[in-house]
Amino acid sequence: MMSSYRLPDFYLPYPPRLNPHVETARTHTRGWAERMGMLDDPDIWTVESLDAMDYGLMCAYTHPDCSAPELDLVTDWYVWVFYFDDHFLETFKRSRDLDGAQEYLDRLDAFMADDPPEPVNPVERGLADLWFRTVPAMSAAWRRRFVRVTRDLLQESMWELFHIERDAVSNPIEYIEERRKVGGAPWSAALVEHAAGAELPARLAGSRPIRVLTESFADSVHLRNDLFSYEREVREEGELSNCVLVCERFFGCDTARAVEITNDLLTSRLHQFEHTALTELPALFADEAVSPPEQGLVLRYAKGLQDWQAGGHAWHSASSRYTKNGGQAGAFGMNVSRAHLTGAGGLRNHTHRPFAEAGVRLPEPYMPFEVRDNPHLDAARAADLEWCAAMGFFDGVPGIPATAVWDERRLAGFDLALCASGITPDATADELVLATNWLAWGTYGDDYYPRVFGAARDLVGAKLLNRRLKELMPLDLVPRLSPSTGLERGLADLWPRTAGPLPADSREIFRTSVEEMIDSWVWELANQAQNRVPDPVDYLEMRRATFGSRMTMSLARLTPGRVVPEEIHLTREFLGMTDAAQDYACLLNDLFSYRKEIQYEGELHNAVLVMSTFLDCPPQEGVTVVDGLMTSRMRQFEHITTIDLPALLDRIDAGEAVRESVAAYVTDLRNWMAAILRWHQRCRRYLDEELRATPVARWTQGPTGLGTATARIGSLAPAYGAPAGDGVAHPPVLHLTAGAS
Secondary structure, three states: OOOOOOOOOOOEOOOOOOOOOHHHHHHHHHHHHHHHOOOOOOOOOOHHHHHHHOHHHHHHHHOOOOOHHHHHHHHHHHHHHHHHHHHHHHHHHOOOOHHHHHHHHHHHHHHHOOOOOOOOOHHHHHHHHHHHHHHHHOOHHHHHHHHHHHHHHHHOHHHHHHHHHOOOOOOHHHHHHHHHHHHOHHHHHHHHHHHOOOOOOOOOOOOHHHHHHHHHHHHHHHHHHHHHHHHHHHHHOOOOOOHHHHHHHHHOOOHHHHHHHHHHHHHHHHHHHHHHHHHHHHHHHHHOOOOHHHHHHHHHHHHHHHHHHHHHHHHHHHOHHHHOOOOOOOOOOOEOOHHHHHOOOOHHHHOOOOOOOOOOOOOOOOOOOOOOOOOOHHHHHHHHHHHHHHHOOOOOEOOEHHHOOOOHHHHHHHOHHHHHHHHOOOOOHHHHHHHHHHHHHHHHHHHHHHHHHHOOOOHHHHHHHHHHHHHOOOOOOOOOOOOOOHHHHHHHHHHHHHHOOOOHHHHHHHHHHHHHHHHHHHHHHHHHHOOOOOOHHHHHHHHHHHOOHHHHHHHHHOOOOOOOOHHHHOOHHHHHHHHHHHHHHHHHHHHHHHHHHHHHOOOOOOHHHHHHHHHOOOHHHHHHHHHHHHHHHHHHHHHHHHHHHHHHHHHOOOOHHHHHHHHHHHHHHHHHHHHHHHHHHHOOOOOHHHHHHOOEEEEEEOOOOOOOOOOOOOOOOOOOOOOOOOOOOOOOOEEEEEEOO
16 A cells, blocks of 8 residues: 655745735636636536636735736736646646647747737637736846746646656756746746736846746745645656656655655755845845846845745645645745754755865766777877966966966876867867867866965955956957966967857857856855855756856857757757766766865865765765766766657758767767766876875964954965955955865
8 A cells, every 4th residue: 555645844934925816816717717718628627626726826825915907917827827737638648649749839839929820729728818918018038038938838848748758757957957947937937027016137137146046946836846746746647757756766765755855955945045145146236236226126026936935835735736635734834943944955054064084985987988089189288288387377376476276297197188188089189289278277267266266255356357357258359458367368368269260159159158167166166155065956057167068068069060050959858968968077077076175175066065965964875876866867868869869850850961960969978978087087186195295275264353454374385375466455364274184
């Protein structure tokens, strides 16, 4: 007999509030659903089932402050989206009709345009009616965003259908990212802008803080829904898209433990939302000179998402959609226990002790691809050493000569040309040198930021350097700034060599990828200053930028002669393949660098530490989890490239040139992953003898108060130092004591 299912103890930091117009919304939306034809098929909905699900109550809880007409509109939208979900289940999921489902979804796009076709079913009638009642009040920028998230919500239903068709359960990383689209919470966030009169300023809508607010909100909504809907979706309907089931399969645990892990992830994402609102929004306002009216819109948006979280939980607890089969109703009010505050995402994430002993046994990573070397490898090694010396990578920070980040011996041991050789085995001699120089520049920058800015908690200095680095990448290739440090000289040299041959649009794509990488280094510094181990979802998504994988992959994507249309790059298959490859390489690096980063550098940004902190388990168990994630991402990559991607190309009737370009890109990704693994296994960067040969920097608090900002107490150990002499007023300086750990 199947064991009973129990809901967990939820973290509920905000009390729900009820809109006074709830009865008006209930009455209005019942009539609207009937007019649209949503009550015509009793196998999908009846008046009684619609009343029992009570979407008027849901929207009254999730939008407590809007007017009666606005609440009617929003409630109609939710009736439509839940009807779509149930109609799609009944019509296509049960029959496994993939072709019919895709044709049905493609038609819905036309109802978000100025001249829609004649609707032929309740879903189309509902969308046509809602579209023209909603978009006139909003800007063109909002409309574009709303079209995108609505299309994601509709089209990604195919993702669920594909998994049912092949009886496959997603790996955790794939699940969170795809659930974001098919689950519809980003769509809900866009409706919050409408209902709360809080349309985001277009220049800020894509910024990291607002993106993370939206995504952590979305993940929390979906994870909560998964916990409430597990019995209905998994045990009754045979659904495979539920985080509890994902955790059961990935961790090999029972349902009770899977519920606990899912709830911990929900709690962590709620803490991420709070952390972003309290620490990242103020910095965004200052950095971008956000006006008070714009700040008001952003804060009203954040409050709207907060209200949605509280109200969504209250509705889940009351609606027959989730509680009719024995699931107990959750608390309606606030529930902020000590376990919520000290557990996943809370105080536990701020208690890591830097420089702790960090010995673990590394697994043998799963790698199905072979490495080929470039015949110009030895020449590239010599050329890179010469280039790094010429750029000043072996020099000290200006004004502090004892602070050189690298020396020639260390760089030779890194052997970055070996990595570039495997990544680009067919490159010319000049192309291989350029690829090696980019790896050297990115690795040097990754070492430079924590050395120069991290220990001193100098976020201002790091942001100023980022602004200068961005100015060194002019799209018109006309220099406007003279480089003054090795990092700046390196980029000033690399940019015209790389961007010069690229067309203007490709040049902009590549610059954006470099900007994402250097901005992610500042994100790491901010966590370091707060001694905060990142939330696992935020970490994995930011890791792609901090590792520079997007930058190196964009070079492969922009290779001259490639003819892959942009719409293919944006497909679920292409994005899933690329993200899987990136995650494999990033997690691989974290396994090999764990001891270097945690024990010798006092770092916090490592997947082993992130996972062991989240799961509250020993580091070796964290290693096992990371290895499992790597393997699952590689298996996903293999499936996409051998099954899903060819099916996509057949479906769109791609020509031979496109197929050849896609195949070449897939080969690039295989080479990239295999070469990175081989490089980690052979280079000296992570060897114990190399780590022991480098003194460990430990910072202690220096004098504070007026007149002490430039004081430097004690001697500076070789290769370590204080902030760059960039003219910025730094916080009280910290001094070093060096010694083996």
